[in-house]
Amino acid sequence: MPVADRNGTRVWRRRTQAQSLFHWAIWLVGTAIFVYCWQMISEATTWFFVWDAPRISADIWTRATPPRWEYVTQLGEPIWDTLNIATLGTIIAICLAVPVAFLAARNTTPSVLFVRPIALLVIVSSRSINSLIWALLLIAIIGPGILSGVMAIAIRSIGFCAKLLYEAIEEIDENQVEAIEATGARPWQVMTYGIVPQILPAFAGIAVFRWDINIRESTVLGLVGAGGIGLQLQASLNVLAWPQVSLILVVILAAVVVSEWVSAKVRGAII
Amino acid sequence: MSVELNNVLGTRWRKPPLIQRAWLRRLLWIGFFVYLVAAVATIEVNWLRVYEGLDRGLLFILAFASPDFLSRSTDIWNGMVESIVMTVAASVAGIAISIPIGLGAARNIAPLPVYLICRGIVAISRALQEIIVAILLVAIFGFGPLAGFLTLSFATIGFLSKLLAEDIESMDRVQAEAIKASGSNWLQWINYGVQPQVMPRLIGLSMYRLDINFRESAILGLVGAGGIGATLNTAFDRYEYDTAAAILILIIVIVMALEYISGIIRARVQ
Amino acid sequence: MLRLENLSKTYKTGDQALKEIDLEVPEGQVMALIGPSGAGKSTLIRCINRLVEPSGGGAWLKDVELTKLSSRGLRRERRRMGMIFQEYALIERLTVMENVLSGRLGYVGFWRSFLRRYPQQDIDTAFRLLDRVGLLSMADKRADELSGGQRQRVGICRALIQDPDLLLVDEPTASLDPKTSRQIMRLICELCEERQLAAIINIHDVALAQMFVQRVVGLRLGTIEFDGAPGSLTPDVLTMIYGEEDWESTIRPVDDDHGAAAE
Numbered sequence: 001m002p003v004a005d006r007n008g009t010r011v012w013r014r015r016t017q018a019q020s021l022f023h024w025a026i027w028l029v030g031t032a033i034f035v036y037c038w039q040m041i042s043e044a045t046t047w048f049f050v051w052d053a054p055r056i057s058a059d060i061w062t063r064a065t066p067p068r069w070e071y072v073t074q075l076g077e078p079i080w081d082t083l084n085i086a087t088l089g090t091i092i093a094i095c096l097a098v099p100v101a102f103l104a105a106r107n108t109t110p111s112v113l114f115v116r117p118i119a120l121l122v123i124v125s126s127r128s129i130n131s132l133i134w135a136l137l138l139i140a141i142i143g144p145g146i147l148s149g150v151m152a153i154a155i156r157s158i159g160f161c162a163k164l165l166y167e168a169i170e171e172i173d174e175n176q177v178e179a180i181e182a183t184g185a186r187p188w189q190v191m192t193y194g195i196v197p198q199i200l201p202a203f204a205g206i207a208v209f210r211w212d213i214n215i216r217e218s219t220v221l222g223l224v225g226a227g228g229i230g231l232q233l234q235a236s237l238n239v240l241a242w243p244q245v246s247l248i249l250v251v252i253l254a255a256v257v258v259s260e261w262v263s264a265k266v267r268g269a270i271i
Numbered sequence: 272m273s274v275e276l277n278n279v280l281g282t283r284w285r286k287p288p289l290i291q292r293a294w295l296r297r298l299l300w301i302g303f304f305v306y307l308v309a310a311v312a313t314i315e316v317n318w319l320r321v322y323e324g325l326d327r328g329l330l331f332i333l334a335f336a337s338p339d340f341l342s343r344s345t346d347i348w349n350g351m352v353e354s355i356v357m358t359v360a361a362s363v364a365g366i367a368i369s370i371p372i373g374l375g376a377a378r379n380i381a382p383l384p385v386y387l388i389c390r391g392i393v394a395i396s397r398a399l400q401e402i403i404v405a406i407l408l409v410a411i412f413g414f415g416p417l418a419g420f421l422t423l424s425f426a427t428i429g430f431l432s433k434l435l436a437e438d439i440e441s442m443d444r445v446q447a448e449a450i451k452a453s454g455s456n457w458l459q460w461i462n463y464g465v466q467p468q469v470m471p472r473l474i475g476l477s478m479y480r481l482d483i484n485f486r487e488s489a490i491l492g493l494v495g496a497g498g499i500g501a502t503l504n505t506a507f508d509r510y511e512y513d514t515a516a517a518i519l520i521l522i523i524v525i526v527m528a529l530e531y532i533s534g535i536i537r538a539r540v541q
Numbered sequence: 542m543l544r545l546e547n548l549s550k551t552y553k554t555g556d557q558a559l560k561e562i563d564l565e566v567p568e569g570q571v572m573a574l575i576g577p578s579g580a581g582k583s584t585l586i587r588c589i590n591r592l593v594e595p596s597g598g599g600a601w602l603k604d605v606e607l608t609k610l611s612s613r614g615l616r617r618e619r620r621r622m623g624m625i626f627q628e629y630a631l632i633e634r635l636t637v638m639e640n641v642l643s644g645r646l647g648y649v650g651f652w653r654s655f656l657r658r659y660p661q662q663d664i665d666t667a668f669r670l671l672d673r674v675g676l677l678s679m680a681d682k683r684a685d686e687l688s689g690g691q692r693q694r695v696g697i698c699r700a701l702i703q704d705p706d707l708l709l710v711d712e713p714t715a716s717l718d719p720k721t722s723r724q725i726m727r728l729i730c731e732l733c734e735e736r737q738l739a740a741i742i743n744i745h746d747v748a749l750a751q752m753f754v755q756r757v758v759g760l761r762l763g764t765i766e767f768d769g770a771p772g773s774l775t776p777d778v779l780t781m782i783y784g785e786e787d788w789e790s791t792i793r794p795v796d797d798d799h800g801a802a803a804e
Contacts, residue, residue, distance in 0.1 A: 034360060041357065041360060041417055041420050044415050046415065087310060088310055088311070124530070127526070128486060128522055129519060130489060132490045136504065137515070139507075140327065140510065141325075142328070143320040145315060147316050147321075173633075178630065180632070180643060181592060182623075183619065183643060183646050184616040185643075189646045193643050197633075216400060223494070249403065275678065276669065283661070284667075286657045287681045
């Protein structure tokens with residue numbers, strides 16, 4: 001226990017001198033880094049616009065309200081596309097994530113030294129890069145459209161699903177696997193009987209969770225030309241049609257709320 | 272031999288289906304396939320365009336083997352620094368703001384009006400996509416990293432406050448009560464009864480959010496809110512795949528490094 | 542029928558779990574394996590069906606040298622050794638019937654097992670076994686809905702449907718209450734007698750072991766310290782196996798009425 005000696009009386013301290021020095025140093029460095037970052041941002045900012053911000057936002061607000069409600073009739077198809085991008089993307093991602101997860105899990109991978117690092121690299125690459133960037137990339141390769149959106153969502157989701165799934169696989173009860181092995185089952189039978197039933201609830205939960213996230217992400221994919229309601233948003237922004245923008249934002253918000261509700265319900269039903 | 276056994280011997284056995292009602296089961300399957308067909312049908316694919324794209328796809332994959340860090344090195348460097356600066360500043364500001372809001376959004380320690388306000392802030396922040404917030408903030412504050420900084424801070428608040436509040440709501444009541452019983456005031460109570468219980472997870476979540484913020488900062492440039500995204504977008508537009516590959520590799524490496532560091536920190540605080 | 546020669550196991554950590562074990566189990570004999578925790582009881586029976594790979598010595602089941610088998614041959618031989626586990630090790634989210642039928646996995650092909658289309662003969666056997674252990678009405682319940690004793694009965698059915706020559710039983714009663722423990726032990730021993738099965742039963746409850754088995758083997762620090770009839774387990778022997786303690790109250794005459802008090 002750190003105890004300091006002061007004028008002959010022993011005083012309890014929370015930390016020893018070295019510890020508190022270290023603590024202060026960390027705080028000091030942290031603050032210095034933050035101040036430095038803030039200065040960089042501040043230098044790159046045109047403060048004139050910032051001081052003008054209240055006026056501009058009030059201006060945008062008056063232009064954007066009320067939303068152009070009749071425009072909603074033209075949003076049916078974009079919404080349908082958005083839903084399809086999210087759903088198909090999720091289905092493809094799940095199908096591809098399952099094998100990756102089994103290759104990445106320590107207890108099912110065929111080789112810890114060679115296969116596992118590759119699977120982990122696939123996961124981290126897919127996770128590190130935002131679906132908008134994947135969409136940009138795919139548009140550059142195969143052209144704008146829904147297909148690029150579906151593939152962008154799928155590629156981005158593989159890593160997410162595979163990561164959660166392989167963590168679930170690593171947490172299974174090995175006793176059950178052992179019991180199936182002891183019956184003389186083949187490796188594939190061990191997998192379908194010993195492992196799959198154990199991870200099925202996690203699997204369903206992950207799929208629905210990711211679908212919910214994908215609905216959000218697919219609403220903005222159109223900003224770069226990958227289909228869905230984002231296309232309308234981009235078009236309206238380009239012509240500064242603020243009432244349409246505000247309507248689209250309302251629709252996106254509604255879609256997000258509905259998808260979150262659906263996903264919560266389904267996950268509640270599974271678990 | 273019992274009667275029931277006699278009844279079942281020789282009968283086929285089937286695994287009982289998940290959904291007992293046969294018509295509902297079939298309806299769900301049919302519905303699923305109809306939807307799948309309808310959804311796939313909406314995808315208009317220009318196969319010629321895809322075929323032409325395959326070459327470019329190959330080029331891009333090859334570009335990963337020989338990424339070009341040099342020819343646009345100044346742009347990449349400036350963009351990366353801006354991304355990192357935005358990430359760090361926004362994470363610090365976001366975390367600092369999230370803590371009071373997270374406390375306010377926990378039903379077991381906040382009074383009802385405060386709870387409702389804080390939950391409202393959390394809900395708005397979570398419902399709005401980062402990129403949409405960025406578009407609006409760029410329109411208001413002009414181009415530059417300030418809009419990106421504000422966007423990321425705002426998104427951090429929604430994420431961190433919600434998880435922090437849930438963590439506080441599920442904490443061990445007895446430990447907190449023991450502190451209250453010693454006659455502490457509200458701040459002391461938070462400091463001694465609540466903080467030690469949620470601190471490890473708060474640190475873990477903050478590290479995770481730092482990681483997310485960096486990944487998000489890479490797209491903010493697409494709408495003019497600063498960071499590496501602008502450089503990346505230019506590279507795609509000019510079909511400079513080797514530069515784009517270099518940027519993507521940098522992003523992946525930094526994310527991996529962040530995950531590694533956060534793994535160490537989380538292991539230490541828990 | 543089962544013969545172990547110089548069987549040893551050293552774990553990667555350097556722990557020597559088994560030191561050159563020699564043991565022979567004749568056909569139809571039920572043998573209890575007793576000993577303190579860490580004596581190597583679990584390792585011993587897992588080395589027989591090679592869930593744990595032995596590091597030296599050999600094991601023979603009838604004429605087959607288990608320790609030399611390829612993975613394909615090992616799967617074939619594992620079918621002849623039914624295993625019953627401490628925490629039941631049922632597949633919790635599958636039905637009772639699927640759990641029992643999983644004992645046939647070594648006999649049916651992948652697609653049959655995947656689509657749950659087992660041969661009618663297997664299904665009938667499964668029903669007969671479930672009826673024998675009194676769980677026929679539970680066939681379509683999920684395994685996690687059952688009580689501990691019921692689960693262990695399902696575990697027994699799964700081992701028996703393999704049509705084994707030998708049962709490897711790992712602490713079958715460790716997570717059960719005293720009454721259920723006895724019922725399960727009695728069931729296992731009755732079934733072994735009906736089918737003329739040999740069995741090795743790992744058990745830490747000495748009194749329970751004495752009550753049911755024909756032979757007791759005491760293991761201590763990976764070596765066999767005692768091998769004899771349950772009647773010859775004296776306090777001295779137990780001291781040798783487990784260490785110093787007052788054993789008089791543990792050992793009971795093989796008698797049900799008194800045995801109840803021991804729990």
